[in-house]
Amino acid sequence: MSINWFPGHMHKARKEIAEVMKDIDVVIEVLDARLPVSSENPMVSSLRKGTPVIKLLNKCDLADPERSQQWLEYFNSLPDTTAMLIDYQQKKLISRIPELCKQQVPARANAGRPVRAMIMGIPNVGKSTMINALLGKRIAKVGNEPAVTKGQKRFTLKNGMALSDTPGILWPKIEDRDSGYRLAASGAIKDTAIEYEDIAIYAAGFLRSDYPELLCQRYKLKELPETAEEVLESIGRKRAGLRPGGVVDLHKASEILLNELRSGLLGNISFETVDEWLAKWEAQRLEAERLEQERLEEERLAAEQQTDKRSRR
Known part of the structure; x- marks a missing residue:
C-alpha cells in the first residue's frame, strides 16, 4: 500500500x-x-x-x-x-x-x-x-x-x-507497504485517509503471525484462525454483533481491533524488529548496486556502438 x-x-x-x-x-x-x-x-x-x-x-x-x-x-x-x-x-x-x-x-x-x-x-x-x-x-x-x-x-x-x-510531518509518499500499514494501524495517519477494514485485516495478520497468544487471549479464541480475514470475522462474531441476515459487521470489528491495538489493550506489541529492517536495507542496497551495474553496462554498450559507427565511416 x-x-x-x-x-x-x-x-x-x-x-x-x-x-x-x-x-x-x-x-x-x-x-x-x-x-x-x-x-x-x-x-x-x-x-x-x-x-x-x-x-x-x-x-x-x-x-x-x-x-x-x-x-x-x-x-x-x-x-x-x-x-x-x-x-x-x-x-x-x-x-x-x-x-x-x-x-x-x-x-x-x-x-x-x-x-x-x-x-x-x-x-x-x-x-x-x-x-x-x-x-x-x-x-x-x-x-x-x-x-x-x-x-x-x-x-x-x-x-x-x-x-x-514543529508540526508533525509525514513525507509526501510512503512507498514501503508495511510501513504504510503500520503507520495507519498505530493511528499516525487519519482514519479518513485509509481503508479501515483493509488496515484491520493487515493488523489481524500481523498479530496472528507475531503475537498469536495475545490475540487469542484478548478475544477468547479457542484456536488460531487460519487467515487474517477469519481473525477479523471471529472478533466480529464475538464483539461486534451481526447485521441482518447473520452477516458479520466487519467495519465495527475493524474499529474494535484497531482501537484496542492502539490503546495497548492487547498487550505490549511492537510492529517491527531490527533484523527485519537490516535485511530489508541490505536487499535495497543490493538492488541499487544491480541497477547501477545495469546502467554502467548500458553506457558501455552505447559507447561501443558509437565507436563502431565512427570506425565504419
Missing part, C-alpha cells in the same frame, strides 16, 4: 524547518517505540545534515520490551545519535533530556549560552505531550489524532535550553 497524505501545513513546515535548521544545535526526534523505523521520517536526516539527534522512543510502555531493547542498542550504535526509551509518565527520565542536549554541544553549554533544540516527529507519536512534560505545564496542544500542531512554536526552559516545536 502506498499512502499519499501530505496536507498543506506539512509542506509549509518542511520549508520552515529547512530555513531554521542552521540555527539549531540539537534535534530531538520523537519516535513510536512500537514502530521505530516506520515512524522515523526520512526527511529529518536530510534536514538536520549532521546535527546531533536524540531519538526518544516514546510509548515504550505499549511496546514489546525485548524488541525495544534491540532498537535502543541499534540507534545508540549510529553516529551523532543518542536514543532513549521513554513514555510521558517517566518524569525523572524526561527531566534528563535538557542535560543530554547540553552534552551534545558542550562548547555552547559551557559558555552559558542556551542550547537550541528542535523537537520533531510524525503525527501522533506524542511530541506535544513530551513538550508539556519537558516544560512541566500544559502549553503545547495535545490531541489523540494526528496533525494537531499546525505551526512552529518556540519555548524557553528554565534550565538554559530553547525548544522549538
Whole structure:
C-alpha cells in the first residue's frame, strides 16, 4: 500500500524547518517505540545534515520490551545519535533530556549560552505531550489524532535550553507497504485517509503471525484462525454483533481491533524488529548496486556502438 497524505501545513513546515535548521544545535526526534523505523521520517536526516539527534522512543510502555531493547542498542550504535526509551509518565527520565542536549554541544553549554533544540516527529507519536512534560505545564496542544500542531512554536526552559516545536510531518509518499500499514494501524495517519477494514485485516495478520497468544487471549479464541480475514470475522462474531441476515459487521470489528491495538489493550506489541529492517536495507542496497551495474553496462554498450559507427565511416 502506498499512502499519499501530505496536507498543506506539512509542506509549509518542511520549508520552515529547512530555513531554521542552521540555527539549531540539537534535534530531538520523537519516535513510536512500537514502530521505530516506520515512524522515523526520512526527511529529518536530510534536514538536520549532521546535527546531533536524540531519538526518544516514546510509548515504550505499549511496546514489546525485548524488541525495544534491540532498537535502543541499534540507534545508540549510529553516529551523532543518542536514543532513549521513554513514555510521558517517566518524569525523572524526561527531566534528563535538557542535560543530554547540553552534552551534545558542550562548547555552547559551557559558555552559558542556551542550547537550541528542535523537537520533531510524525503525527501522533506524542511530541506535544513530551513538550508539556519537558516544560512541566500544559502549553503545547495535545490531541489523540494526528496533525494537531499546525505551526512552529518556540519555548524557553528554565534550565538554559530553547525548544522549538514543529508540526508533525509525514513525507509526501510512503512507498514501503508495511510501513504504510503500520503507520495507519498505530493511528499516525487519519482514519479518513485509509481503508479501515483493509488496515484491520493487515493488523489481524500481523498479530496472528507475531503475537498469536495475545490475540487469542484478548478475544477468547479457542484456536488460531487460519487467515487474517477469519481473525477479523471471529472478533466480529464475538464483539461486534451481526447485521441482518447473520452477516458479520466487519467495519465495527475493524474499529474494535484497531482501537484496542492502539490503546495497548492487547498487550505490549511492537510492529517491527531490527533484523527485519537490516535485511530489508541490505536487499535495497543490493538492488541499487544491480541497477547501477545495469546502467554502467548500458553506457558501455552505447559507447561501443558509437565507436563502431565512427570506425565504419
